[in-house]
Amino acid sequence: MEENLNRHSKISAADLERLSKEAKGEATPSSAKIIWSEFKADKPAMAALIIIIVFILFVMIASLFINTPKMMETDIMNYNSAPGTNGFLLGADTGGRSIGQQLIVGARNSIGIAIGLTVISSTFGICWGLISGYFNGYIDWGMQRVYDFMMMLPMTMMIIVLVTIIKDYNAVTLTLIFSIFYWEGTSRLIRSRTLSESEKDYVAAAKTSGTSNFKIIFKEIMPNISSLIIVDTTLSFAENIGVETGLSYLGFGLPMQTPSLGTLIANANDPNNITQYWWTWLPAALLIIILCLSISYVGQVVRRSADASQRHGIDA
Amino acid sequence: MSLIEIKDLKVHYPIRSGFWNRVTDSVKAVDGISFDIEAGETYGLVGESGSGKSTTGKSVVGLEKVTSGSIMYKGKDITKKSNRKSLDYNHDVQMIFQDSLSSLNPRKRIEDIIAEPLRNFEHLSKDEEKLRVLQLLDIVGLDADALYKYPHQFSGGQRQRIGVARAVATNPKLIIADEPVSALDLSVQAQVLNFMKKIQREFGISYLFISHDLGVVRHMCNNIAIMNNGRLVEIGTREDIYNHPMHIYTKRLLAAIPETNVSRRAEHRANRLKVEEVYREQQDKYYDKDGLAYPLVQITPTHSVALPEDLAEQLKHEGEVQA
Numbered sequence: 001m002e003e004n005l006n007r008h009s010k011i012s013a014a015d016l017e018r019l020s021k022e023a024k025g026e027a028t029p030s031s032a033k034i035i036w037s038e039f040k041a042d043k044p045a046m047a048a049l050i051i052i053i054v055f056i057l058f059v060m061i062a063s064l065f066i067n068t069p070k071m072m073e074t075d076i077m078n079y080n081s082a083p084g085t086n087g088f089l090l091g092a093d094t095g096g097r098s099i100g101q102q103l104i105v106g107a108r109n110s111i112g113i114a115i116g117l118t119v120i121s122s123t124f125g126i127c128w129g130l131i132s133g134y135f136n137g138y139i140d141w142g143m144q145r146v147y148d149f150m151m152m153l154p155m156t157m158m159i160i161v162l163v164t165i166i167k168d169y170n171a172v173t174l175t176l177i178f179s180i181f182y183w184e185g186t187s188r189l190i191r192s193r194t195l196s197e198s199e200k201d202y203v204a205a206a207k208t209s210g211t212s213n214f215k216i217i218f219k220e221i222m223p224n225i226s227s228l229i230i231v232d233t234t235l236s237f238a239e240n241i242g243v244e245t246g247l248s249y250l251g252f253g254l255p256m257q258t259p260s261l262g263t264l265i266a267n268a269n270d271p272n273n274i275t276q277y278w279w280t281w282l283p284a285a286l287l288i289i290i291l292c293l294s295i296s297y298v299g300q301v302v303r304r305s306a307d308a309s310q311r312h313g314i315d316a
Numbered sequence: 317m318s319l320i321e322i323k324d325l326k327v328h329y330p331i332r333s334g335f336w337n338r339v340t341d342s343v344k345a346v347d348g349i350s351f352d353i354e355a356g357e358t359y360g361l362v363g364e365s366g367s368g369k370s371t372t373g374k375s376v377v378g379l380e381k382v383t384s385g386s387i388m389y390k391g392k393d394i395t396k397k398s399n400r401k402s403l404d405y406n407h408d409v410q411m412i413f414q415d416s417l418s419s420l421n422p423r424k425r426i427e428d429i430i431a432e433p434l435r436n437f438e439h440l441s442k443d444e445e446k447l448r449v450l451q452l453l454d455i456v457g458l459d460a461d462a463l464y465k466y467p468h469q470f471s472g473g474q475r476q477r478i479g480v481a482r483a484v485a486t487n488p489k490l491i492i493a494d495e496p497v498s499a500l501d502l503s504v505q506a507q508v509l510n511f512m513k514k515i516q517r518e519f520g521i522s523y524l525f526i527s528h529d530l531g532v533v534r535h536m537c538n539n540i541a542i543m544n545n546g547r548l549v550e551i552g553t554r555e556d557i558y559n560h561p562m563h564i565y566t567k568r569l570l571a572a573i574p575e576t577n578v579s580r581r582a583e584h585r586a587n588r589l590k591v592e593e594v595y596r597e598q599q600d601k602y603y604d605k606d607g608l609a610y611p612l613v614q615i616t617p618t619h620s621v622a623l624p625e626d627l628a629e630q631l632k633h634e635g636e637v638q639a
Binding site: 009010011012015016019020022023024025026027028200201202204205206207208209210211220223224226 | 374377378379404406407409410411413414415418419420421422423424425432433436437443446447450451452454455460461462463464465466469479482
């Protein structure tokens, strides 16, 4: 082949450097560049991105300087201190515990769980969907029956039961328990797209090029459904913050001595707190709204940059 | 020995129905066809859509599961996956697809697309590989700037040439060209076909050229097989098929080639109508009671037609009288 090509093509090894430089000049911008220009074109999304990054960094670092057991000690003298009094910037709850500090540690716990849950459940759901959709036939049939069985289980009930069975559970075990149930929606979504995608000719071309099934699934098909994956992952991240918060609100999430956004919002269970001591629950509620909104803004931008026809930004 | 020998190839798809979803019937996409492809030649496979020609092509390249029959390559039956693997079969047999856009992964750069078979079959260094890709691009008439672009940035003809470059990358012995130009406009068709011919001359590649366009097939192929409803109705050289068509299906296909001579339009139209008339009248003579073609009968050493015995004798005789 080599001699053959050398005979019929004018290009030889000597031209390699010049030509690859030429090609680099004409290269299409990388996806990272496209995403960046898309963020620059959309100011609210840029603000959302900055809010998320700064907030997560602040929460992660600041919580290192907070002594959680000490923070969670009851101090009856500061019962429901208003914001700005007794050195409490955001006030204190019925146990005289600082809301501001709880917010920082709680946000770290909630976001940590949401990130862990999203990473585990999305990774598993995506792999499950891709493999099930690509191989089709008996493998698909078997995998979908497992999926049907999992869907049949009442999720919230199961989580509550598991949480009560397992002694001294913490953030890590809670994340793992959630992960058992939260991969299903993702896997169905990914499977349906994989089914249509694996019928396309480029998959057949990859097969005739001798590429292995594993490589075809993760290097050919997965990049082509990446916009779906990104949208689904960002949405489920926003949703997963809600999952932990919701269960903690019901009293089945994190244990009482570990603050989270859910336990803070649970302060609103008390009618007194809703009407008089608004500072005990309002900051956490606002925080969740802002965070989820920001995440969905960022998700939209990333989705747009994955689809050339929807882009706002000017291509570099 | 021929490069590829196809014997009694059958591809049937099961039809499931009823409460238990059992196999009740099958679609016979390809129903017992046999032909040989010689090294260095272009073999044309012609038929209307749904006649099973693409399925045949996919079986030969190893993308379709074969129901029965054999495809022999280097003395091994490559319908078995293990044999394909041990021969590194796809190193020698590659495919050009009909839809140039969907056959190129939209998320990969041209360099990665063309280098894909190279990475799997020939383990080259980074520089050697890039040089190879650049030379391949040069051969199909594309500049080096194409290297880091994506498929959607090219026109249909350029994309199809990229598909050709990928198919040629490992220097295969046979390329299955599944309607490679039917999605392109006429001027670009000629361009792509000429590149394919040029590559054939330079690298000594055989093509299995699948098409429904008899004009294109005449330009490309030395031997032609006509397919109808999963069976072959006529096999022969270019002269056999175009000058002495025997089966009415072939005659009908040939009558459907558009003529550019406007002044004799009425004449062509009358001819087409006459062929259609004959087809309607004699249809049951040429097909068995299930509407399928008969087994092939040899007329001359190169020419075989699917006819019932008596009709074949009669036509053979007529042919001799004419000659």
